[in-house]
Amino acid sequence: MTVTAPLLRVEDLTLDYTLPRRRLFEAAPRFRALNAVSLQLAKGESLAVVGESGSGKSSLARAVLALERPTAGRVELLGRDVYALALGPLRALRRHAQMVFQDPYGSLDPRRKVGWIVAEPLDALEQGVAGDERRARIAEVLESVGLKARDAEKFPHEFSGGQRQRIAIARALITHPDLIVADEPVSALDVSVQAQVLNLFMDLRERLGLSYLFISHDLAVVRHVAERVAVMCQGEIVEEGMVEEVFRRPQHPYTRKLLAAVPRIGGARRGEPAATAAP
Amino acid sequence: MTLLSLQDLRVTIDTPDGPATLLDGVSFELAAGQSLGVVGESGCGKSMTALAVMGLLPAAARAQGQILFEGRDLLALDEDALCRVRGRRIAMVFQEPMTALNPVKTIGDQVAEGLRWHLGLGRGAAEARALTLLQRVGLPAPRFSPQLYPHQLSGGQRQRVVIAMALACEPALLIADEPTTALDVTSQAEILDLIAEVTAELGMALMLITHDLAVVWQNTAAMLVMYAGCVVERGATAEVFARMAHPYTRGLLAASPHGLDADLPSGHRLATIPGQVPDPHQRPPGCIFAGRCRRAADACLPRPPAERTLVPGHGVACLFPHDDEAPA
Numbered sequence: 001m002t003v004t005a006p007l008l009r010v011e012d013l014t015l016d017y018t019l020p021r022r023r024l025f026e027a028a029p030r031f032r033a034l035n036a037v038s039l040q041l042a043k044g045e046s047l048a049v050v051g052e053s054g055s056g057k058s059s060l061a062r063a064v065l066a067l068e069r070p071t072a073g074r075v076e077l078l079g080r081d082v083y084a085l086a087l088g089p090l091r092a093l094r095r096h097a098q099m100v101f102q103d104p105y106g107s108l109d110p111r112r113k114v115g116w117i118v119a120e121p122l123d124a125l126e127q128g129v130a131g132d133e134r135r136a137r138i139a140e141v142l143e144s145v146g147l148k149a150r151d152a153e154k155f156p157h158e159f160s161g162g163q164r165q166r167i168a169i170a171r172a173l174i175t176h177p178d179l180i181v182a183d184e185p186v187s188a189l190d191v192s193v194q195a196q197v198l199n200l201f202m203d204l205r206e207r208l209g210l211s212y213l214f215i216s217h218d219l220a221v222v223r224h225v226a227e228r229v230a231v232m233c234q235g236e237i238v239e240e241g242m243v244e245e246v247f248r249r250p251q252h253p254y255t256r257k258l259l260a261a262v263p264r265i266g267g268a269r270r271g272e273p274a275a276t277a278a279p
Numbered sequence: 280m281t282l283l284s285l286q287d288l289r290v291t292i293d294t295p296d297g298p299a300t301l302l303d304g305v306s307f308e309l310a311a312g313q314s315l316g317v318v319g320e321s322g323c324g325k326s327m328t329a330l331a332v333m334g335l336l337p338a339a340a341r342a343q344g345q346i347l348f349e350g351r352d353l354l355a356l357d358e359d360a361l362c363r364v365r366g367r368r369i370a371m372v373f374q375e376p377m378t379a380l381n382p383v384k385t386i387g388d389q390v391a392e393g394l395r396w397h398l399g400l401g402r403g404a405a406e407a408r409a410l411t412l413l414q415r416v417g418l419p420a421p422r423f424s425p426q427l428y429p430h431q432l433s434g435g436q437r438q439r440v441v442i443a444m445a446l447a448c449e450p451a452l453l454i455a456d457e458p459t460t461a462l463d464v465t466s467q468a469e470i471l472d473l474i475a476e477v478t479a480e481l482g483m484a485l486m487l488i489t490h491d492l493a494v495v496w497q498n499t500a501a502m503l504v505m506y507a508g509c510v511v512e513r514g515a516t517a518e519v520f521a522r523m524a525h526p527y528t529r530g531l532l533a534a535s536p537h538g539l540d541a542d543l544p545s546g547h548r549l550a551t552i553p554g555q556v557p558d559p560h561q562r563p564p565g566c567i568f569a570g571r572c573r574r575a576a577d578a579c580l581p582r583p584p585a586e587r588t589l590v591p592g593h594g595v596a597c598l599f600p601h602d603d604e605a606p607a
Contacts, residue, residue, distance in 0.1 A: 195534035
């Protein structure tokens with residue numbers, strides 16, 4: 001094992017959400033979204049977190065980027081406890097970890113040009129990058145995701161869903177992060193576009209040495225981008241291991257259930273003998 | 280017996296940039312009680328086909344051809360007559376259950392609405408029947424009271440309510456347009472199970488629209504592959520998967536993360552289809568897929584390829600179809 005500190009270390013992370021109060025004099029009920037979750041991610045490594053809706057995987061993604069304040073536990077990014085940092089140092093640290101969201105329609109401001117959208121993390125986190133340098137950085141990331149430098153002058157509505165997700169990825173890359181947290185980044189896309197975006201994730205990782213925390217409900221998708229997988233169920237990690245190993249020999253009943261639910265070409269079929277569709 | 284028969288359906292829509300062709304000569308037949316998968320990517324016309332059958336095309340769209348349902352041409356019916364078909368004989372399940380349901384009405388009222396409107400049931404009778412329907416789709420009272428509102432349910436539970444509404448009048452045809460795309464894999468499996476059960480129980484025909492080849496494989500007896508408003512391959516599902524004769528069908532399969540062999544190493548690159556779907560304002564005169572096709576030749580360019588029959592019941596609109604076995 002490595003001696004250096006891992007890129008990301010999550011220790012016993014517990015996160016409760018307060019639900020609406022039911023009675024005036026009763027304490028508001030709480031919902032435990034994460035229950036003592038621990039994981040580690042080395043530099044250059046990719047970890048997928050899979051589970052159903054409500055399993056806590058998106059809460060984990062948000063907590064890792066200090067977008068939520070946990071009830072207990074620690075998150076260390078590059079060896080520093082993100083919840084112990086003051087706002088200034090936290091900002092500086094955020095350069096190293098960026099997020100890609102699920103919905104490429106909802107996550108891009110429709111009234112801003114692509115250049116502005118892509119440069120937003122740069123403007124927020126690295127003050128003093130302006131003029132030609134800023135333009136060069138925008139062009140660099142747009143080209144690295146397969147778009148053109150002049151696309152910076154266009155608006156999001158001029159792009160397809162797959163291209164929009166490329167814009168979202170470009171925005172995540174502009175601060176030259178070490179870690180990208182991607183929350184269901186391809187589940188809103190068509191099959192062939194999904195393949196293009198997944199391939200882009202793999203290319204970028206090889207080229208830039210990125211690490212991914214890749215959140216998905218689809219086990220078949222994560223096989224392509226991650227070497228390790230953690231299966232979440234009701235706020236807990238119930239199984240963790242190398243992707244191929246978990247695929248071939250799932251240990252936990254919940255993992256088996258998830259794997260069995262994925263429809264497979266050549267697998268079991270419902271229904272009767274075929275009817276003709278020819279006119 | 281043929282329940283639904285589309286003959287050379289063409290749909291064009293007027294846009295500021297001129298007329299755009301959305302469906303270009305779609306024909307198919309669906310027998311009573313049978314299941315048909317329609318697969319293709321966004322913009323291929325699969326949802327537009329469903330909307331045309333439902334008589335729900337956008338106002339700017341013009342349809343030509345015939346949509347024969349139970350012997351009547353739906354395109355020739357007026358709105359009143361269509362309203363008696365819609366929900367009564369043909370029902371639809373949409374992709375996004377939250378927007379398909381009315382957020383300010385209880386689920387019981389929404390299931391009862393079709394019963395009162397189409398079947399003329401009284402309030403009490405409709406409520407009682409709604410209760411049975413909700414129980415049938417796996418939302419039994421008292422745990423799932425008909426007094427609940429859509430926001431109090433999960434995505435999978437909401438889709439069950441939509442299915443209960445669709446079943447209410449026991450229609451002859453159920454159209455499900457990407458019914459599980461908004462759901463996670465375990466809810467998807469449950470909803471597809473439920474749709475298979477209820478269609479078999481009531482002898483309904485099913486038209487299942489999806490972009491996922493694995494869902495078609497698992498759930499339908501026959502299938503159509505659509506690309507840019509045309510049917511490019513059709514046949515019995517097992518037959519189409521065995522041959523995958525059209526280059527576009529093979530492209531879809533290669534791009535699908537569910538289509539791969541379980542033994543492939545992780546980190547394997549997925550195949551992609553180069554290029555883009557042609558602009559609906561300027562469709563090429565020849566094969567619609569030629570611009571993205573590795574097998575395209577000069578013969579593909581002057582006119583669209585006629586559909587040819589490979590074996591009885593398996594047709595492909597391609598001059599140079601694959602004739603080896605499919606890679607899956």
